[in-house]
Amino acid sequence: MLIENLRIKKNTNSTRVSVTLSYEKVGVKNFELYFEVNKQYSKFLSKSYDGFLAAVLIPSMGIPENIQINGAVDEAFLDNIDKLQKLIRPWEVSDSWHKKLNTIEIRTDQRQAKSSPKSLRIKKEKSSAMFFTAGVDSFYTMLNLQKDKKTNLKYLLSIIGYDIDIENKKLSKEFLNSLDGISKATGLRSIIVQTNYREFLNLFPVNSANEWEMCHGAGLAAAALIFRNLFGQVYINSSDSYITGAAYGTHPDMDPLWSNSSLKFIPYGSALSRIEKIKDIKDNLLVRKYLRVCWRNIGNQYNCSQCEKCLRTMLQLKIYGVLNKFEKFKHNIDESDFDSIDTSPKHRIYVWEYFLKHLGNDEGQLKESLRRYISRSYQEIFRKNNIYYKIIYLIKLIRISRWKKRYT
Numbered sequence: 155m156l157i158e159n160l161r162i163k164k165n166t167n168s169t170r171v172s173v174t175l176s177y178e179k180v181g182v183k184n185f186e187l188y189f190e191v192n193k194q195y196s197k198f199l200s201k202s203y204d205g206f207l208a209a210v211l212i213p214s215m216g217i218p219e220n221i222q223i224n225g226a227v228d229e230a231f232l233d234n235i236d237k238l239q240k241l242i243r244p245w246e247v248s249d250s251w252h253k254k255l256n257t258i259e260i261r262t263d264q265r266q267a268k269s270s271p272k273s274l275r276i277k278k279e280k281s282s283a284m285f286f287t288a289g290v291d292s293f294y295t296m297l298n299l300q301k302d303k304k305t306n307l308k309y310l311l312s313i314i315g316y317d318i319d320i321e322n323k324k325l326s327k328e329f330l331n332s333l334d335g336i337s338k339a340t341g342l343r344s345i346i347v348q349t350n351y352r353e354f355l356n357l358f359p360v361n362s363a364n365e366w367e368m369c370h371g372a373g374l375a376a377a378a379l380i381f382r383n384l385f386g387q388v389y390i391n392s393s394d395s396y397i398t399g400a401a402y403g404t405h406p407d408m409d410p411l412w413s414n415s416s417l418k419f420i421p422y423g424s425a426l427s428r429i430e431k432i433k434d435i436k437d438n439l440l441v442r443k444y445l446r447v448c449w450r451n452i453g454n455q456y457n458c459s460q461c462e463k464c465l466r467t468m469l470q471l472k473i474y475g476v477l478n479k480f481e482k483f484k485h486n487i488d489e490s491d492f493d494s495i496d497t498s499p500k501h502r503i504y505v506w507e508y509f510l511k512h513l514g515n516d517e518g519q520l521k522e523s524l525r526r527y528i529s530r531s532y533q534e535i536f537r538k539n540n541i542y543y544k545i546i547y548l549i550k551l552i553r554i555s556r557w558k559k560r561y562t
């Protein structure tokens with residue numbers, strides 16, 4: 155594949171940095187992949203291809219197709235990309251995708267000289283940014299980084315075009331309003347990046363390493379690597395996969411490898427599961443006002459209150475008795491929604507089992523729906539996995555039937 159023609163174009167209110175991409179094997183020709191920021195950040199846009207290499211790496215490893223870059227890439231970044239390829243190549247990625255990645259060759263016109271090794275350490279004089287979606291992981295990271303002045307957190311980096319479709323003006327506006335409120339309350343500056351990266355991923359055939367579950371960390375890294383000299387480090391929120399070790403787009407071993415010689419990526423919050431994080435942030439008033447976990451966006455709602463992720467969050471808030479304090483969720487859980495949501499992947503099923511154990515005794519009907527859902531998830535995992543996993547899940551299914559006896 156070929157990446158070329160990096161250009162920075164100023165519009166009335168925004169500035170766009172973009173490249174032209176072509177893939178031989180999947181018949182993509184001259185696709186413009188872009189990232190766009192408010193014009194006040196124009197002077198901080200990098201002329202290096204680092205961000206674009208991060209964006210295309212994993213889909214290219216999936217095809218596989220070597221990468222030719224007609225431009226400059228940071229040398230320290232290329233070294234890290236070598237390590238990253240070695241790390242993720244053997245991963246079995248997600249329940250639905252068993253295809254392995256391939257090592258590919260990356261050729262560049264120019265390698266920008268590495269600065270001294272010191273440059274990869276945290277630069278105390280520079281400020282920090284963090285990725286911010288107004289979700290559980292984001293709020294946990296923000297609230298805790300703000301308590302630690304040494305981190306010098308200054309920017310919240312949010313992306314339109316990932317969880318929220320770039321064409322969805324209504325939801326984008328509501329999200330931007332929330333960011334405004336959070337920014338005013340915390341004193342942190344909100345930077346919005348708009349991108350068509352997901353449109354790029356959709357160019358690939360299904361099951362060819364283009365899945366969002368696997369590529370979203372690269373998409374985040376790319377959106378930060380387009381900047382230079384604005385912040386010295388970026389915090390990546392850990393996700394549940396940090397606890398379960400599942401192959402996923404963000405991962406404690408992978409995240410730091412997106413660093414180049416002027417920007418360091420730091421995973422944050424990896425010691426805690428999402429259950430523990432919700433417990434930590436549930437009493438904060440900003441969280442209660444603005445928490446957004448939904449990515450299904452059913453009915454174009456800020457939180458649809460009926461998808462797997464919304465229900466998972468709402469159940470835990472209900473267990474703590476605070477669901478009715480959260481402004482952007484429905485305050486009642488509709489039990490019938492559990493019959494229509496996606497089944498749980500194997501690395502997350504422990505969360506639902508935890509809820510089943512902790513719901514109050516007066517929640518018989520809810521527990522029954524939950525038990526049905528867990529059972530359905532195990533059946534799906536059983537169907538997809540090899541004999542070793544099948545034995546484990548058979549044992550789990552027996553446990554579910556015991557729960558049934560206990561709760562009904």
Ligand SMILES: [Zn+2]
Nearest residue numbers: 448458461464
């Ligand atoms: Zn939802």
